[in-house]
Amino acid sequence: xxxxxxxxxxxxxxxxxxxxxxxxxxxxxxxxxxxxxxxxxxxxxxxxxxxxxxxxxxxxxxxxxxxxxxxxxxxxxxxxxxxxxxxxxxxxxxxxxxxxxxxxxxxxxxxxxxxxxxxxxxxxxxxxxxxxxxxxxxxxxxxxxxxxxxxxxxxxxxxxxxxxxxxxxxxxxxxxxxxxxxxxxxxxxxxxxxxxxxxxxxxxxxxxxxxxxxxxxxxxxxxxxxxxxxxxxxxxxxxxxxxxxxxxxxxxxx
Amino acid sequence: xxxxxxxxxxxxxxxxxxxxxxxxxxxxxxxxxxxxxxxxxxxxxxxxxxxxxxxxxxxxxxxxxxxxxxxxxxxxxxxxxxxxxxxxxxxxxxxxxxxxxxxxxxxxxxxxxxxxxxxxxxxxxxxxxxxxxxxxxxxxxxxxxxxxxxxxxxxxxxxxxxxxxxxxxxxxxxxxxxxxxxxxxxxxxxxxxxxxxxxxxxxxxxxxxxxxxxxxxxxxxxxxxxxxxxxxxxxxxxxxxxxxxxxxxx
Numbered sequence: 015x016x017x018x019x020x021x022x023x024x025x026x027x028x029x030x031x032x033x034x035x036x037x038x039x040x041x042x043x044x045x046x047x048x049x050x051x052x053x054x055x056x057x058x059x060x061x062x063x064x065x066x067x068x069x070x071x072x073x074x075x076x077x078x079x080x081x082x083x084x085x086x087x088x089x090x091x092x093x094x095x096x097x098x099x100x101x102x103x104x105x106x107x108x109x110x111x112x113x114x115x116x117x118x119x120x121x122x123x124x125x126x127x128x129x130x131x132x133x134x135x136x137x138x139x140x141x142x143x144x145x146x147x148x149x150x151x152x153x154x155x156x157x158x159x160x161x162x163x164x165x166x167x168x169x170x171x172x173x174x175x176x177x178x179x180x181x182x183x184x185x186x187x188x189x190x191x192x193x194x195x196x197x198x199x200x201x202x203x204x205x206x207x208x209x210x211x212x213x214x215x216x217x218x219x220x221x222x223x224x225x226x227x228x229x230x231x232x233x234x235x236x237x238x239x240x241x242x243x244x245x246x247x248x249x250x251x252x253x254x255x256x257x258x259x260x261x262x263x264x265x266x267x268x
Numbered sequence: 269x270x271x272x273x274x275x276x277x278x279x280x281x282x283x284x285x286x287x288x289x290x291x292x293x294x295x296x297x298x299x300x301x302x303x304x305x306x307x308x309x310x311x312x313x314x315x316x317x318x319x320x321x322x323x324x325x326x327x328x329x330x331x332x333x334x335x336x337x338x339x340x341x342x343x344x345x346x347x348x349x350x351x352x353x354x355x356x357x358x359x360x361x362x363x364x365x366x367x368x369x370x371x372x373x374x375x376x377x378x379x380x381x382x383x384x385x386x387x388x389x390x391x392x393x394x395x396x397x398x399x400x401x402x403x404x405x406x407x408x409x410x411x412x413x414x415x416x417x418x419x420x421x422x423x424x425x426x427x428x429x430x431x432x433x434x435x436x437x438x439x440x441x442x443x444x445x446x447x448x449x450x451x452x453x454x455x456x457x458x459x460x461x462x463x464x465x466x467x468x469x470x471x472x473x474x475x476x477x478x479x480x481x482x483x484x485x486x487x488x489x490x491x492x493x494x495x496x497x498x499x500x501x502x503x504x505x506x507x508x509x510x511x512x513x514x515x516x517x518x
Contacts, residue, residue: 128366132361132363132366133359133360133361133363134363134364134365134366136320136325136359136363137357137359137363137364137365138365139323139324139325139352140323140325140352140355140357140359141352141357141376141377141380141425142348142349142350142352142353142377142380142381143380144345144349
């Protein structure tokens with residue numbers, strides 16, 4: 015048990031150094047702009063359908079639950095605002111991050127793991143390319159940029175889903191619904207909650223990259239790296255969210 | 269001529285262990301510039317590991333690896349990058365980047381390390397692909413190539429920057445005899461025409477005889493014999509003689 019704990023701490027420390035290096039290397043040339051754009055497309059744009067569909071479904075379900083609760087008190091008028099607050103503050107960022115830890119985390123873990131076991135990472139180094147900058151830093155930067163954008167997309171499609179659910183029950187116009195939804199939302203709700211997803215993006219990319227580039231054991235190892243990336247990133251996301259919410263409440267007391 | 273006096277590659281008392289197993293044991297080897305040297309030996313005797321030490325992908329547990337007179341372990345990141353641009357490396361399994369087409373794989377080092385225009389790069393890549401018999405596969409993805417074709421594409425990538433040193437790990441493995449002979453002829457041409465230093469790991473004895481000015485037989489992490497093909501034919505070690513008599517599979 016003690017040995018396992020020590021091994022776990024060693025891995026955590028190793029990842030910490032790896033993640034720290036990804037930050038410092040991000041500010042050193044060359045900046046691999048073309049590869050960052052490619053990763054933004056692969057990790058960000060290709061995730062849009064998943065996030066949009068999930069956001070819409072979450073919006074529908076949340077709206078139905080909110081209606082069931084608020085109708086008891088005759089407060090149906092608060093449904094759009096209640097949904098917007100729930101989505102923007104917590105549900106949107108965390109749901110988007112957990113979904114993306116599955117899609118992006120597994121993808122990065124498997125791709126870099128496969129590159130490791132097929133010597134493609136060695137080939138990059140032998141071609142005089144810094145594999146850490148080319149593979150890891152680019153993915154970390156792309157994820158840090160993509161997560162807030164995808165979270166905003168999830169919030170938006172969630173609101174659309176809420177409206178779709180609401181319009182099935184009432185005949186509220188779209189504009190009225192969105193006016194009501196945004197009536198209680200301020201920048202202090204939107205900005206910190208969306209900005210924290212940059213940390214989520216950093217966690218997903220750095221954990222998956224770390225596990226990917228350290229893959230051993232052939233194709234079986236690639237599978238393990240992919241699974242571990244999702245599980246580890248998801249746990250860290252949930253833990254980080256607790257800390258980040260506390261920090262947000264400190265700076266923006268509700 | 270001073271650069272000819274300094275060996276292109278020098279391994280000084282290099283030791284490498286994986287766990288308790290010595291893969292390279294106090295190994296010393298000097299490779300003169302513009303020569304072809306073939307590393308022979310049974311599988312798992314550390315030949316590929318030796319190549320990875322030369323390009324700095326592995327660090328020795330003891331000893332030094334010098335490329336063109338400079339210790340690779342003491343190089344700054346910038347110096348290592350410059351040195352690696354002077355070494356072409358063909359991996360045992362080609363190690364093509366599977367997200368890029370064959371043409372883009374070969375173009376990769378040129379795009380990274382030269383100021384050539386796109387038209388110049390495409391033209392150079394087409395020439396290289398023609399040399400390895402893959403002129404029709406510019407846009408093919410590596411996954412759609414056979415193992416032997418991947419090997420040839422890997423060789424084209426290794427030659428892209430016209431490096432003065434070329435390390436090739438089993439370049440003719442998985443190739444038919446005719447293509448293998450063409451690849452041998454290509455490597456010999458590189459050595460004669462451009463003065464490229466060749467270090468080739470091979471199990472193919474006819475290839476080794478054709479390419480190698482010198483052959484080095486590695487056994488149990490040490491050099492068992494070194495010399496011209498004729499000298500190794502007459503080696504006092506039965507294992508070396510037996511190896512030299514075999515036709516070799518690739």
